[in-house]
Amino acid sequence: MGGRKTYPGFDIGPVRADVPLFLAPMEDVTNLAFRLIAKRIANPGVMFTEFVSAMAIHHRAHKTLKKMRVMDQERPLGVQIFGGEPHTMAETARVAEELGADILDVNMGCWVPKVCRTGSGAALLKDPELAETIVAGVVRAVKIPVTVKVRAGWDWSLFAAPDLARRFQDVGARMVTLHARFAKQGFEGEADWKLIQEMRKAVTVPLVGNGDVRTPEDARRMIDETGCDGVMVGRAAISNPWQLAKIRAGLTGDPEPMGPTLEQRIDTATEHAKSMIAFEEGLDERQQVTTLSPKERQEAELRGIRALRGQLPLYIKGYAGAAEVRGQLSRVASVQELQDILAEFQKRTEEQTPPEVQSVR
Ligand SMILES: Cc1cc2nc3c(=O)[nH]c(=O)nc-3n(C[C@H](O)[C@H](O)[C@H](O)COP(=O)(O)O)c2cc1C
Numbered sequence: 001m002g003g004r005k006t007y008p009g010f011d012i013g014p015v016r017a018d019v020p021l022f023l024a025p026m027e028d029v030t031n032l033a034f035r036l037i038a039k040r041i042a043n044p045g046v047m048f049t050e051f052v053s054a055m056a057i058h059h060r061a062h063k064t065l066k067k068m069r070v071m072d073q074e075r076p077l078g079v080q081i082f083g084g085e086p087h088t089m090a091e092t093a094r095v096a097e098e099l100g101a102d103i104l105d106v107n108m109g110c111w112v113p114k115v116c117r118t119g120s121g122a123a124l125l126k127d128p129e130l131a132e133t134i135v136a137g138v139v140r141a142v143k144i145p146v147t148v149k150v151r152a153g154w155d156w157s158l159f160a161a162p163d164l165a166r167r168f169q170d171v172g173a174r175m176v177t178l179h180a181r182f183a184k185q186g187f188e189g190e191a192d193w194k195l196i197q198e199m200r201k202a203v204t205v206p207l208v209g210n211g212d213v214r215t216p217e218d219a220r221r222m223i224d225e226t227g228c229d230g231v232m233v234g235r236a237a238i239s240n241p242w243q244l245a246k247i248r249a250g251l252t253g254d255p256e257p258m259g260p261t262l263e264q265r266i267d268t269a270t271e272h273a274k275s276m277i278a279f280e281e282g283l284d285e286r287q288q289v290t291t292l293s294p295k296e297r298q299e300a301e302l303r304g305i306r307a308l309r310g311q312l313p314l315y316i317k318g319y320a321g322a323a324e325v326r327g328q329l330s331r332v333a334s335v336q337e338l339q340d341i342l343a344e345f346q347k348r349t350e351e352q353t354p355p356e357v358q359s360v361r
Contacts, residue, residue: 006253007220009045010206010229013145013174015076015102017045020230021219021248022177022208025051025080025105025149028307029238032069033275037268038237039074042244045230046076051107054083054092055118066279070100078103078147082110084119086134090141097142104142106135108150108164111183122183125154125164132167139172147175149210152195155184159195162202169203177208177232196226208232214243216250223251239269239314262319262349266342269315273338277304301334312338319349 009018023030023038025048030038035047049067056064070077079101083089093104108131110121117123124131139146148168153160165176178199180191191211200207209228213219214236222231231251237244242260249256260268280300281292292300313326325345332338 004253005220007223007230007251012046012103012147012206015046015145017076017230019043019045019248019251020208020223021045021244021251022210022230022232023047023237023244024210024232024234025049025078025107026234026238027051029311031067031276031307032071032074032279033272034241035074035077036071036275037272038241038244041241041268042237042248044233044244044248046078046103047074048078048080048105051080051082051110051121052092052096054081054085054088054120057081057092057095058088065095065099068096068099068101069279070102076102078105080105080107080149082107082115082120084124084130084134086130086137089134090137093138093141093146097144101144104138104144104146105177106138106146106148108148109179109183111151111186116183122151122154125151125160125183128160128164128167131164132171135168135173136171145174146172147177148173149177149179151179151181151183152192153182155182159198161195162199165199165203165207169205173205175206175208176203177210178228179232180209180211193222193226196222196228200227206230210234213247216247216256219247219250239272239311239317241268262316262346265315266346269312269342270335270339272315273305273308273312273335276308277301277335280304280307305332305334305338316342316345319345320352321345321348 007020009020021044023044027050030050052067053064068079079096081092096104107121108124115121135148150161161178178196180193180195196209206229208230209222209226210232213222213231213233219231233244233247245257277300280303309330312329316322325341328341
């Protein structure tokens, strides 16, 4: 594409992000099943797991340990951990490294009360000394690069992130991501990208900007306006890895990929469900599921598909009639049922709308 500006990847210590595009850590979203799909379709520079509780790992909770499962085809992968206690954070970082993480990311952005009450997540923005101690301890505990994801501060009274980021850099953090909102905001209002621009002055390690990047244009504009090295995308990628692929192309200068077609969306939703179930069945750990009883398989199917219910409607969002099947999708209990609902939806949609005028966004 003649002369279009491209945006280079960069190194995070020994790990190369080929493209300056990061899939955000998202609880219940960026699990192994989704990451494998996102990798294949969008191939971002680095993807992050959903956050993993250090306290749960300390108690060897099996379900939480599974969240740190890494497969070779999804590398480079960052495992994100949260906690407010230096020893368990260091211990959990070591477990993540042993399980194959390429990057260890420390969460200092989660604002939900359940997390902050324990002194974890964004609560650390209020305690720079402890935050620094945690990052320093994690850096000492592992050989893989350590990164930190922060919000701007606890509330508007203090833009705490620049001071914190400088501290983290000084104790060995290799990259900082700023979600350009204050913790008190939750997801309200728009992300204030000026905060990212300010933050740029605080650190020399790679800085990743985050908040409200939805399109290739947004991604380029965030880098151009703020001077950050890369962008992290969250919500725009949920059930929509194709959008992530478009954003990738916007940064590499490659032609924007076409589609997806409704058929691709439906196939991917089904694949996503099957993969969720396979991991629920423990396929990733055992390579085969013949040891499960029929009842266990049925339970795993329900657990896997239930965990995906909220995301399924997003696969077909924007199509006429999608809202009507949302209710059905929110109750779906098996792959067969999912396939039936989506097949019926596809049939109706194709009857109504010639494919060339289907518009989705
Ligand atoms: C469903 C959901 C789950 C999230 N879980 C996490 C998490 O586990 N760790 C984290 O650091 N941020 C989490 N976030 C925040 C995102 O990583 C990101 O910072 C935020 O969504 C802003 O980016 P966006 O505007 O591109 O969505 C979550 C966001 C959403 C929507």
